[in-house]
Amino acid sequence: MFAYLLKRLVGLVPTLLLVAVFVFGFVHLLPGDPARLAAGVDATPETVELVRRDLGLDQPLHLQFVRFFTHALQGDFGHSIRTKRPVADEIGERFAPTFWLTVAAMGWSVLLGLVLGIASAVWRNRWPDRAGMSLAISGISFPPFALGMLLMQVFSVQLGWLPTVGADSWKHYILPSLTLGAGVAAVMARFTRSSFIDILKEDYVRTARAKGLDEARVVFKHGLRNALIPVVTMMGLQFGFLLGGSIVVEVVFNWPGMGRLLIDAVEMRDYPVMQALVLLFSLEFILINLVVDVLYAVINPTIRFQ
Template sequence: MMFDYLVKRVLQALLVLFVVTTVVFILLRGIGDPVKLLVSPEGTFEDYENLQRMLGLDKPLIGQYMDYLSGIVKGDFGNSFFYNRPVLDLIKEHIPATLQLSFAAIVIAIPFGIFSGIISAVKRNTPIDSIVTTLSIAGRSVPSFWLGIILILIFSVWLKMLPASGYGKFKQIILPAITLSMGLLASTTRLTRSSMLDVLQQDYMTTARAKGVKEKGVIVFHGLRNALLTVVTMVALQIGNLLGGSVVVESIFAWPGIGRLMVTAITNYDYPLVQACALVMAVIFTFLNFIVDILYTFIDPRIRQS
């Protein structure tokens, strides 16, 4: 049964990736003509046609699409129009920075979010609960571009404690990681609080206390474990959204990740690079959802049995 379930999820993931590649391919063809940007202003119509032929954009749309799919199967994403380099090389160079930034944001957001949510639920209707709730709503409401600018203004311009840009040193990742983590931290806090409040009212929590289990054990081993299923689902989806948020954050802090690379590609109508960046993000997002489905079976034995 488990094997059949895994096969089904893999097939669903492949279908999602196929739809993403198709939609991105079609949308890109409607936003502009990269040949007009690349050809010299003094170029002739013949120069335009030659460049179009060299880039493979002279073929019918279906022909371009089939070439694109066959290239993906072979692991060939083509050459970047703007950088004039293999797209796969550019992705390999920039994706480590994005993964590093996303990992740092996760390390900040999830532990603090779960801890804050538990404290808020246990201390319900107290000043601590009010403070945590207010901060989580504010953290979710503040746009990442605004927060990033404010952090740069305070810690880089006024206090001169942390650099506003750069890559490679620990200090350089602190501000972008905090900016990127804020939405996930706020969402994790609110959902953990909500789930814990529901779990704390269950009969098995009262039974555990009646058996003499210490309050910390009741909350962690009985309450948190049962509340985690909903939290894990949200966290996985939000982790995928970190990739989308990284586009803005990487641009603000000049972080050399795939998000910033994608912004440059979109600006220059770089079809192959945009398609590759979108596919990579879709693969990571789909993979995370697949991992979450597997985690369900370990968190909740009822799902494993079904």
């Protein structure tokens, strides 16, 4: 296991290098001049050129990339063009709100998804199955921005129960987490149902029932652990998607997180912030996949990595 972990961690560097190349190229292909935006619309061409030289944008692209990647390996992502602050500080302030919003959304959505999926599999083709899958399809089909605005209209504007924007208290997390986790709960429910249906057809499940074990013990002791392996994979991927893809929800609720920071950076062509955020999202996915692989061995001890 240690050798496997070490091999995966060493493989981070070439993977991140490849991601950095694509990110750097994509960012510099975006229309707009960051030097002009930083200098202001009324700046003279001489001032814009001075700003461009100060930002290092007057150098050839390959030299800009080498400087960016070598500094990034040392944890230095430069300074934001928009705020002049270190990029690490900008991201550090925004990471916690996004992380805890993701944890809140993931917590309730996984729990609800597992319950709906197990119930739908146990009572297949009966009313719990039809009700659960109808709810799941609704969660997948409803766009997050529309769901967020609907929740705000009902619970904030009309009823006045919950705040609409900000992240100052636990109440601020309710509506954004419901909006962000609705799609995840739907995917988890459908995926869990499919996995459980396959497990309940296995011979060892039929043997357990033939021994006279009650249905609850068959489902949770003999079925749940084996069905969790593909479900854990989906949980890991969904957590990565939530952590890196909460942009729409953060914009709707004006959430002070990394998604909102990325939108602001794109609008201002803030190259250092955009590059650092995309690299961070990529690193998150790689580490989450590694954690998921390790969890396989925890859930099923028969699995061994070679």
